Amino acid sequence: MEEADRGTLARFFGVDEMELGKAKEKSLDEPSWMDVPRLAVGASAGPGAHADAEEVFGTLRFSARWLRSMGLRPDMLSAITVSGDSMEPTLRHGDEILVDRNWQPLRDGIHVVRLDDAVLVKRLGMQGAGRIVLLSDNPAYRPIECGLDEVTVVGRVVWKGGRI
Structure with a gap:
């Protein structure tokens, strides 16, 4: 009209x-773009990256409108780099992923988790009785079974970017 x-x-x-x-x-105080911190720690899609420090080394810029439309809070997001090939073909070595730390409740999808000192990116499967299985998309990698108390879910992967 x-x-x-x-x-x-x-x-x-x-x-x-x-x-x-x-x-x-649009209000003057509403930004058009939001910067999401890029963390120096990577999420391993392989044997496991060690999370010695989660130092911010840059940002990725996203449309504030797109983030709102996806139901994402910018203050609960971080971007990290995928390391390894266990999540191929979905995630490739070097891809950037956007991790939503406001992921509750646990649901299907790809998540970043801490297991012991390693940071991993995996699909989660519930096994019942407090058990969980970490699944790779690459069939060359075996599932990792563990107790819910052994793993810390950092967040859910909600976006990826990388080379074509």
Whole structure:
């Protein structure tokens, strides 16, 4: 609908133009882009990366509108690099992944987890009775079975970027 027509109809019916489809005007304090920290620790898609430090070394910029549409909170996101080939073909060595640390409750998908001192990126499978299985997409890697108390779920992977 044309702006002038929308304004005329809104005045005639005594309603706000927003009710007739006018886009909300962006407030000056609402950013268009959000920077997500890139952490120096990688998530291993292989035998396991050691999480000695989670130092921020840069940022990835995402559309604030896209993040909101995905239900993501920028303050609960971080980006890390995939290391290894156990999640191929879904995730490849060198891919950047966006990790949502506000992932509750546990559900299907790819997650970043800590097991002992290693940071891994895996699919999670519930085994019942407090047991979990960490699954790789690459069939060359065997599932890792462990207790829920042995693993810390860091977050759910919600986006990936990498080379074609």
